[in-house]
Amino acid sequence: MNKIIKYVLHDIFRNRILLAYVVLLSLSSFGLFMMNEDVSKGLSSLLTVLLIVVPLVSILFTTIYFFNSYEFIELLVAQPLKRSNILLGVYAGVGISLLAAFWIGIGLPVIIFDGTIVGWYFLLSGSLLTMVFVSLAFLASVLTRDKTQGIGIAMLLWFYFTLVFDGILLMVMFAFSDYPLEKLTIFLSCLNPVDLARIMVLLKMDISALMGYTGAVFNQFFGSSFGIIFAMSVMLVWVAFPISIALRIFKRKNL
Amino acid sequence: MKVNKKHVGIQLLPRSLSVKSLHLIKLSYTVSLSVIVVCFCFATSLAAREITVKPGTKINTLHKALQLAQNGDVIKVTASTYYVEDLLVDKSVSLIGIDNPVLDGQNKSNVLIITAPKVTIQGFVIRNSGFSNIKDKAGIRVEKGDTVNIINNRLENTCFGIYLAKVTRGTISGNIIRGINTAIQSGNGIHLWYSHHINILNNNISGQRDGIYFEFATYCTISRNLSENNHRYGLHFMFSNNDTYTFNTFRKNGSGVAVMYTKHITMTNNTFEQNWGSSSYGLLLKDISKSVISNNTFSKNTSGIYMEGTNNVKAEHNNFLNNGLAVRMLANCEKDTFLLNNFMGNTFDFTTNGSENLNYLKGNYWDKYSGYDLNRDKKGDLPYRPVCLYSQIIEKLPSAVFLLRSFMAELLDKAEKALPSMAYVNLYDNEPSMHIIQP
Amino acid sequence: MIQLEGLQKKYGKIQALKGINLTLNLNQVVALVGPNASGKTTLIKCLLGMVIPDGGRILFGGKDIKGDVQYKRRIGYMPQIGRYPDNMRMGYLFGMMKDLGKTRIQDNFDEELIAAFKLEEMFGKPMRSLSGGTRQKVSAALAFLFNPEVVILDEPTAGLDPLASEILKQKIHKEKKAGKLLIVTSHIMSEVEEIANSIAYIVEGEALFYKSISEIKSDSGEDRLGKALFHLLQK
Structure with a gap:
């Protein structure tokens, strides 16, 4: 498996799209930090990039890479290599590459300009989010043989997690606004890794706003060290769950 | 002033006599003193005598000293712990502690x-007053006084710290006031009731219910105090008109600062910060009129200012920085x-909480303003x-705070900017500043 | 060497393989022939473990291949369309494949085709810049690289220039003589006639017949294989 990771990395590090991604992230982070006089405002603008662009690029890049490597994966399957090792090898390779891109493009500027605990939470959330969407991309990829269909599924997943889920959640909140919903919301947030990542950063960033209103409940929960560990664990489940399903499918898949 | 130590021996003499004798003694013992010093001593001894309280001497309690004292005397208290309860100061004297003597109330009463x-x-x-839910027990209680100076004391574990009634x-x-109770x-750190013309300066109050409490207190000045970590309000005004508070810092209090049912208040150069909580405000204004809030900083509060009625x-010229909500202004403000x-x-x-607005915004700097300034008058061309x-x-839906900064929330805000009718509130800044306003 | 026993495979409703029985021994070139979508590629993919059969079993050297990957050490495979990591240089690709297959043989690589196709000259080029034909050459060279006992070639000469085709055919001959089993799919009957000893004819997921070419010719009384097959199928 290590060899496969090594060779995937060798291939991806020469990939122009990945390079473009790094440049995009760097430009937006340096740009946002330099345009805003206030560092914390730069970070909050960058949160949009973190919650929208990072998942989108992660899932699309991975899906496209998977389908472009389809024949190569076939060739690897024809070699005396275990299927699980092949898939996990490619997964780790893509994951490491995208994480590296994230840390160069966003990690570096955040550490340089911010360097506070908020910044670190920001980077931790971003890393987990990257891995979650790489996992989801593998799931989307093994579900179908057709590249267009695979990319379609990937886009739908992204759309669902960044927008549709929250929209439904807001409607549920409106519909049941007579009931105390905070605990339910905490539970529902576990169903969306993007929300979890956002909450983790937000609690460090907009702490005064969240302390008010009913935000106190979220803060009590996610602000405690138990809550943070809980949120991270759920994120890790979000990393592990799609890829393990993908693995099960891939093991029996007809290539 | 050394000479005055001799006063103990003549304390029982009538006042006029004692002054003369004192003069004589001074002359006989300190021939070498200059005329100026003599005159000075003469003047002071005319105004006040000094009594020293010291353990192991004849006058080893404050009570004795106060019995001996007459109006205008100075009672010096040397360092030790004195146990007192409801010690009555009913003469116009100065009680001066030397090297921080302790007055311990043994948790009984005032x-x-x-x-x-x-x-x-x-x-x-001054420490360990009694605690009672029925009667207000205080470290220093002043009743119907006039011209009271309470300076550089430290009050620990007192129910009320300094309590002024009709002063x-x-x-x-x-003064430093440290409450350690729940x-x-x-009680309150500094409590004023029906008092006026009181200056409250440079005090440091924490751990009380309200840091400073005013009820029917008028023409007072509160400045350069630090009031933090109090259970309720850092500063609490009720029915107290014509007061000024400046250069104070109110930090991490249970509910911030409250000014209620009051008019003609001047609030300038104060800092309100880190007042966090679901019903916590930097500054809560309720039924206030004809007042000025200027040059204050509101930073990292759940709500900077809450205005009702x-x-x-x-x-x-206030700065609202990094608050959850800078200003909450209810519709009944005008x-x-x-x-x-x-x-x-x-x-x-x-x-x-309403769509009608009878208030006026102008020339503020809003970091969220995204308009432009084509005519270069340093004011945004579009209203904010x-x-x-x-x-x-x-x-409408408090739990929606959970979705703050989600893609969906941002889209909603963008949509609202494009189609302003979606959430119409008649509140504009017609001349938003393009630059941060320097004071 | 390879025994297929009642091999079945369904894709949804389509029955791709309907119980194929076939025994393929060493020391020959077998051509899998049949119309489009007859199940040839599925059969190959089953052999390579890329498609998992629904029924029946495959014995490789007498052992069931189910759940095994080690038997693949003894198989070389040239796919119909070879695609490789875009940004990898050709030389690096060969290095990688050798590295991945290290366990197979002790550095005893068969690099004959690399030399014959003059691939070294292009070792510095990234794979994405290569033509389809060149990629086919790479695929062919990779199939023989580990000196395997069984080589499976899916449409090997499609896309190759005449010279390269010839080189590949000679290589196939040579390996057959060395006692190996080569399985080839092809639609070009002249080519099949040229390289194969026997033909397994597959139609609609069933092996219609498995005969040597000389047998087919004598049975039908034709001496061109195409005609002979046509004749045979008319019956």
């Missing part, structure tokens, strides 16, 4: 009660103006509308 005018209490550590003129300065048991309040304030890093700038759609949603 420690000191002052009923006479022209009293000074300085340099004491005219006075200075409370440089919210239910503790205010009118004719002028807010100028004729309030916000001029030349800076709004930066707040999650929300303004919220209100500080009430955003998502804050309106949270208004």
